[in-house]
Amino acid sequence: MTNTILVRDVMAKPVTIAKSAPVTDALDKMLDTGLDPLVVVHRDEVVGTVSRQKIVEKLGARHSSEVAPSAIHVSNTIDSEFTIVYEDQELDILIPLLQNQAKLAVVYNEDNKIVGQVTYGDLLAKVVPEGELSSVIDPHHVIEAGERMVHLRRKMVDEKVARYVVMADNKAAGLVSETDVAVALTRFRESVDDRHQEHQIRNILVKDIMSSPVMSVEKSSTIPDVVSQMLSKNISGIPVTENGKVIGIVTRNSLIRAL
Known part of the structure; x- marks a missing residue:
């Protein structure tokens, strides 16, 4: 091929x-x-x-x-x-x-x-995996919207996970990624005096930095359609839903592994 x-x-x-x-x-x-x-x-x-x-x-x-x-x-x-x-x-x-x-x-x-x-x-953009969307779905990881950003960063390190689905009231409320954390940390370091950073950084919550609303695709979607959507919107991962609930996530990495 x-x-x-x-x-x-x-x-x-x-x-x-x-x-x-x-x-x-x-x-x-x-x-x-x-x-x-x-x-x-x-x-x-x-x-x-x-x-x-x-x-x-x-x-x-x-x-x-x-x-x-x-x-x-x-x-x-x-x-x-x-x-x-x-x-x-x-x-x-x-x-x-x-x-x-x-x-x-x-x-x-x-x-x-x-x-x-x-x-x-x-x-x-040149080659796309064959098969059903289910073959490229990875398990998704979740974090509550009210969790502190410092706890999120520790989870990312410990679990080696780059993005989380953010939950609020048992529903997906957003996505939060390494990009969101990097931007938030940069703005925080630039705006808060270093004498107060250790205390004030704990006031930043996941809901303050997440991307919302959640963009998702149905499990019945085709791989080419999902790839096209990810490339056109320049996103690296997209949750997959079935009957209104998130069942996993498709990432560029999961797609590459399936080639």
Whole structure:
């Protein structure tokens, strides 16, 4: 199915951030482009990637509370391991790389210069899993709207979960993700004096930072329709409902794993 497709046929222009840039610039670029992670460069060379998860970890660290987010550089949040493919390789070599936890592949030319990148979205725009939607549904994780954001961040770390369905009165009230936490932490660190941060941060609740209302799809939907909706709205995950209740979630990761 993919034997005649090359990496260059699916790659996009690389979206990069300088190693010396503040993490606030990286987060702004992530929000503007909908991409996570970003490719980090230094003197025109790729040195790693930076993700929302790493930014959240840095901003949430107690020793960072006295430092303004704009004073924290991307170099402090780099993941130096990244996946490389070449533009003239066949797509079949790329799929298992993205299925194996990599969220992005950096594309080089024959001169070992970066010429592109391939994300989950780039790949799904070209190839889509076959079968019923039920085959790509992952279990969903929930958190109450009245929970504190600091508890949410701890759950994300402990459970290795990037997004939660927010419940209120036994109904889905919203979604909350690493992006929401990163934005909230940045705004909080910038607006609250460091002497009061440790106490006041506990006043931020999940309902204050969640995305609402919940966008969802029915279990009877087709995979191509769901992929099209996710790509057009630039979202990485969407809850699946049956008889009005959330039964799971489809993510770009679950779709890639099914290829």
